[in-house]
Amino acid sequence: MPSTPTSLIGRSLVEGAAQGPLLFADVGLSFWGGVDPFSGEVIDRHHPLSGEHLAGRVLALPSGRGSCTGSSVMMELISNGHAPAALVLAEPDEILTLGVLVAQTLFERSLPVLCIGREAFAALRGKVFARVEGAGVTLFEQVPETAGQTLDKALPSEKTDDSIQLNEYDVALLDGQYGKAAQVAMRIVLRMAQLQGASSLVDVTQAHIDGCIYTGPASLRFAEQWVQWGAKVRVPTTLNSISVDQRRWRELGIDPALGVPASALGDAYMAMGAQLSFTCAPYLLDSAPKVGEQIVWAESNAVVYANSVLGARTLKYPDYLDICIALTGRAPLIGCHLETQRKARLKIELPALGELDDAFYPLLGYHIGTLAGSRIPLVLGLEQRQPSLDDLKAFGAAFATTSAAPLFHIAGVTPEALDPAQVLEPDVAIPVEKIRLQDLLLSWRELNSARDRRVDVVSLGNPHFSLGEFAHLARLCRGRHKHPEVVLAITCGRAVLEQARAAGHVAVIEAFGATLVTDTCWCMLGEPVIPLAAKTLMTNSGKYAHYAPGLVGRKVHFASLAECVDAACTATASGRLPAWLAPAVPLENLAHA
Known part of the structure; x- marks a missing residue:
């Protein structure tokens, strides 16, 4: 006898109706680096859903995590038909929700997003099928007879919320007095402000755009649509790493199928008035914000650095909300913009x-x-x-x-x-x-996923190398030369590269045999910069050690910069634990005795 379905009520972040097999995980998932935007496969090899495909399934996660580019991946999946049928969250997630809202606004495609709270979320474990309708989700322990029914998937209408205080400038933006691009951008900003529970907006002094990363055709269509609408940024705006070295992608052997649209995407954002910076470390630029400055930065590592190390004020802004705020100069006054929320x-x-x-x-x-x-x-x-x-x-x-x-x-x-x-x-x-x-x-x-001691590629610069890191690397490389079968590549911003060249560090590092790549970052690099025959990478980046197995399908050795240089010379990872961690081994053995 079939069991009685369980019904739960939550808060609808994006309205709609959908059903499908339930795909549940109790660990957050970064869609960027964790989900293939072209197939919908979960490629985060550290995640319990690794290898699963999202298309047509109701995805249940406690929240997203990681990269701000998750919104772009979500939009791409919705555009190409590989998105989940619905998203059920324990906590509101602005990055994933924004991806749905942008797809809805620009491409007239959507999916329901529901937040039900942590206690109710636990009830999803072990369920087989789910139906999301508005603010409710119905859970089944087996596939119901109604599984083949078509639900009403009409796009939800935009809601307005008079509780958000708008000034004369905000109203003028909404009325289209500053053009269509600013008008649409303001609508999206207000949609997110409503979801976040903001009661007012705040002026920002600068922006850093992460949406210039190419995730597929939809990301380029998005940017070019803004250009066609005459979009112009209203605050100083820098650009994150793009997906190729714009000056050298042909020389590096990048397939034009990626090189052409990825470069065009960077050009589209510059056509909106953004600076040619192309770095995931904008805090290394002269324009870095000061303590207490209200800014809108995307790119997860940059957001964390700005808030934590610089003492500036920003949220972890999703891709595409960043450009909407740059086009209006106005952001929801919520979260880390407020002293009490820090x-x-x-x-x-x-x-x-x-x-x-x-x-x-x-x-x-x-x-x-x-x-x-x-x-x-x-x-x-x-x-x-x-x-x-x-x-x-x-x-x-x-x-x-x-x-x-x-x-x-x-x-x-x-x-x-x-x-x-x-x-x-x-x-x-x-x-x-x-x-x-x-x-x-x-x-x-966990970060040291490689078992083969052989090292084929040493990847440095995730996030982009600083001048101090160039100096450190030059000291380690001086008078040495890498193994002829090892690729050692460093990604960095153009501005820092010129500083390192002027300081004499680049000459030493190039004499060692390193390759320098600007504009892009290891999260976007693949073959042929990583040779087809390469099986094992080594890095000093905890971020890249996590993402690389999914992004490029290679196992990773993680270690210090000095160990990376040694491995570049010998083509072999030492496998040594750092001295500060070595005492953990006898403690571990004792615990299992």
Whole structure:
């Protein structure tokens, strides 16, 4: 006898009706780097849904995580027919929801998005089939007889919310007085402001656009539509890494099927008035924001760095909302734009640590990101360590890979936590996580997915290399030469490359045998920069060590910059644990004795 279906009520983020087999996971998923935008396959090889296909299924996730480009991937999937039938979330996710809203606005295609809360979300585990209708979801333990029914999938109408306070400029934008592009952009900004619960908007002083990454034909159609509407940015705007080295993609052997549209996408954003920056590390530019500055930045590592290290104010803006805000100069006054929303919601206590190398900070960021989820952490135990800006850059990029939070605090280090009491709510108890060395060892092994000690490619510069990293690498490379069968490639921004060249670092690194690539980043690089025959990569980036197995289908060795250079010379990974992590092995053995 069939069991009675279970019905749950939540909050509809995007209205609609759909049904299908339920695909459930209790771990957040970054659509960028985690889902193939052309097939809908989950390619995050660390995720429990790895290998599953999303098309036609009701996808249930606690939230998204990781890259801001997830909205672009979602839009691409909706455009090409490989999107899930519906999305059911435990917590609201702005990145995935925005991708649906943009597809709805520009391409008249959509899917329902429903948020039901964490307690109700647990009831989805083990269910086989789901039907989403408006604010409700019905769960089945077996496929119902009505599974073949066609549900009403009419596009929802745009809602207006008079509770959002608009000034005269906002009203003029909505009325079309500044042109169609600004009008449509303002509509999208207000849709997101409504979903976020904002009561007003705030002026921003600058923008960093992540939507210039080519995820497929829809991403180019999106940008070219804005250009046709006469779009022009209203605040100084920089561009993230694009998907190719715009000056050298032909020389590097990139297929024109990618090179032509990816380069055209960068041109489209520059036609809107954005600067030719093409870097995923805009905080390395002279235009980096100051403490307290209200900005709109996308690119997850840049958002985290801006909030945490620079003390600027931004959300983890989804791709496409970034350009909409740049076109209007107005952002929802919500989240980390508000002082009250920048407080810590989790304390992290570190174990006793020995002498550290530069592999420590990306590993720690990666591990803390998994613990934090969407909570802003306060890290205790590094007060005397004085991590460099490059250490914090590596920490933040890895943290942003596994966390949905836009901000971290490190006691005694980051500007708002020099006095950690300033980032804690008075008289409010928050959870405490105590990290053990054995815990870090588990994350080390997760990032080190390669079993073959052979190294074919050493990938550096994710995020883009800084001048300090070029100096460090030059010291390690001086008087040496890489193995002839190893590719060592570094991605960086054009501005930093010229600084490194002027300082003499580039000559040393090129004499070592390295390849320098600008404009793009390892999250977009594949063959032939990575040779077809290459099986194993090595990197010092926690972010790339996580994404590479899914993005390029290769296993990875993760280690310090010095170990990467040694491996480039010998074509072999040493397999050594860093000295600060080695004590975890006897502790682990003792625990299993």
